[in-house]
Amino acid sequence: MEKSKIVLITGCSSGIGKELLSIFNRSPYKVVGTTLPESFETLSKDPMASSDRIWIRRLNVVDYEKASRIVRETEEKWGAIDILINNAGISYRSVVEDMGVEDEQTQIQVNYLGPMHLIRECIPSMRERRSGRIINISSVGGMMAMPTMASYSASKFALEGASESLWYELKPWNIHVTLVRPGFINSLAFRKVFYSKKRQESQGASPYDPHYENMTQFVEKLMRKSPCTSESVARVIFKVAQARKPRLRVPGTIDARVFYFIRRLLPRLLYHKLLYHFLPGIRQWGK
Secondary structure, eight states, rough: OOOEEEEEESSSSSSSHHHHHHHHHHHTTTEEEEOOOHHHHHHHSSGGGSTTTTEEEEETTOOHHHHHHHHHHHHTTTOOEEEEEEEOOBBBOOGGGGOOOOHHHHHHHIIIIIHHHHHHHHHHHHHHHTTTTEEHHHHHHGOOOOOOHHHHHHHHHHHHHHHHHHHHHHGGGGGEEEEEEOOOOOGGGGGGGGGGGGHHHHTOOTTTTHHHHHHHHHHHHHHHHHOOHHHHHHHHHHHHOOOOOOOSSEEESHHHHHHHHHHSSOOHHHHHHHHHSSSTGGGGTTT
């Protein structure tokens, strides 16, 4: 009988990560699911966590030493990791002027440096076996930037660039690299965004208040109306994990596919002019 494939998934406490745990639990895989220490107890009490094919571990992806240890312990317990899914991520909702160095570092560490460290830990065994899959969860924000989301987009643009390089580097060893790009998801994720220290202190007295107010309402409205859910995105990721020859970039939602063609087909100058024109409440910005 073929050995069960080993999957490592980060960010499993809720949303896409938790749905991935559920889907993989119904299939012949062994899954290491990581979650932040503060979410560990709650996730551990979930019925699916009692499965002998799921192993829940505490991990903040910026704790590189702990991340390396989890990879080694997984290899000792079950064997080498076949599929790495970098799902953990955070989003800062702040304009560039309001972001501080520490805020920028946190955003980049979680969304880019942490995933890249795990990738480096998993590559050697994949290369030796000439087999493996690396699935990085990007975003439409890694393809098109929006106001108040500069640092988030920067982190996803970085992940996209590195993943594209990896696609070339690892292809000779039959290691597949894929970026899954979700767009707007019908969830309460908009409540979990981070704000920089400066923004928290200046709220209500900032020249950028219209930026924040209009963009927040705009994003929340689109998320509430989206037909796509964390479960539907998780199913897309699961299909990528099973695909014989997965593509480098895969849209995770319907709108992600639409945005891709808009960005690709429109001349750059026209694209930026149209996007600026349709920003919510743009006439109030700068007053």
